[in-house]
Each structure stands twice: as structure tokens, then as C-alpha cells.
Amino acid sequence: MAKVTLTVNGRKMSGECDDRILLVNFVRDNLGLTGTHVGCDTTQCGACVIHMDGKSVKSCTILAVQANGSEITTIEGLAKDGELHPVQAAFKENHGLQCGFCTPGMVMTSVDMIRRHGAKLDEATVRxxxxxxxxxxxxxxxxxKSVLAAAHEMGAKQAAE
Structure with a gap:
């Protein structure tokens, strides 16, 4: 068993796990944050995307012990003070979800994409x-449509500041 300590959504959290446990399973099973979904376990679907040290990663590709000491943000960590993150709000307003299974990974990927590209984001890049x-x-x-709306809104907000 290995001890893994992470800063998750701004809080230091620890747990013990087998050396072979994937980060997605550690986050869900050991830390109880079930917003990150397990889809394929083969890096194909993106349902497990989280942010690790500020970058989006598929958490089914990383062992929990490899992430030890990292800063993690999950879908649960995006909303602040009960207010949705602009990307979450844009998905809601623009009907960017149906069953919701892929939504956490889509949102987390989109937040990182907007962080990197800003308001210059275009449809081809998003796709x-x-x-x-x-x-x-x-x-x-x-x-x-949701990603582009969020990029536009976040870009306009940054320009106003």
C-alpha cells in the first residue's frame, strides 16, 4: 500500500491505495469525488478528464502514486460559492449535454482549452x-456552441478587467 497526498479542489487530501490504482479510481473511490467518470479505462473516451497541475489529463492514464504531491481539480472544484463556472453555465444555457456522462470530461477539457486559447478560440480548434x-x-x-460561448464570455470579462 502507498500513501498518496494531493491538493484536490484546494484542499489537501490523503489516502492509501495499491500501487496499481489509477488516479480516476483513487479520486472516485478513496476521495469520494464521483463527478469524474470512468468510461473506457483505455484513454479513448475522455470521461475521466481532470486538471493536474493546471493541465487537463485523462486520469485513467495515470497511477495515483504518480500524481502524489500534485494539485488536482475535478469537476466538483469548478463551481465557486454555489455559482457555476462560466463553462458549466455555458453548457447549461446552450444545451451542451444530454445524458451527462461525458459532460465532466468535456467541461474540464474545455476549461483548459479556453485557458490556453482565450477568446481567439474558433470552431475548428474546439472540434x-x-x-x-x-x-x-x-x-x-x-x-x-457551449465552448465558444464560454470562451467569448470569459474573453469579454478579461478584456473588461
Missing amino acids: HELEGNICRCTGYHNIV
Whole structure:
């Protein structure tokens, strides 16, 4: 058994796990944060995307022990003071979700994408960068629309500041 200590959504958290436990399972089973979904366990679907040290990663590709000491943000950590993150709000307003299974990974990937590209984000880039996230319900139109709306809103907010 290995002790893993992470800063998760701003709080230091620890747990013990087998050396072979994937980060996605550690976050869900040991830390009780079930917003991060397990889809394929083979890095194909993107349902398990979280932020590790500020970058989006598929948490089914990383062992929990490899993440020891890292700063993690999960879907639960995006909303602040009961207010949705702008990307979460844009998904809600633009109907960017159906069953919700892929939504946490889509949102986490989108937050990182907007952080890197800002308001300059275009449809082709969004579609390209979401290729690693599979949605079986929506056909992506409203997901892309949501990401672009959030990028525009966040870019306008940054420009005003």
C-alpha cells in the first residue's frame, strides 16, 4: 500500500491505495469525488478528464502514486460559492449535454482549452481539441456552441478587467 497526498479542489487530501490504482479510481473511490467518470479505462473516451497541475489529463492514464504531491481539480472544484463556472453555465444555457456522462470530461477539457486559447478560440480548434472526448448523445453541435460561448464570455470579462 502507498500513501498518496494531493491538493484536490484546494484542499489537501490523503489516502492509501495499491500501487496499481489509477488516479480516476483513487479520486472516485478513496476521495469520494464521483463527478469524474470512468468510461473506457483505455484513454479513448475522455470521461475521466481532470486538471493536474493546471493541465487537463485523462486520469485513467495515470497511477495515483504518480500524481502524489500534485494539485488536482475535478469537476466538483469548478463551481465557486454555489455559482457555476462560466463553462458549466455555458453548457447549461446552450444545451451542451444530454445524458451527462461525458459532460465532466468535456467541461474540464474545455476549461483548459479556453485557458490556453482565450477568446481567439474558433470552431475548428474546439472540434479538434475535443476529439479525445466522446459523446454518444448530442452530435457535438451544442457542445461546440457551449465552448465558444464560454470562451467569448470569459474573453469579454478579461478584456473588461
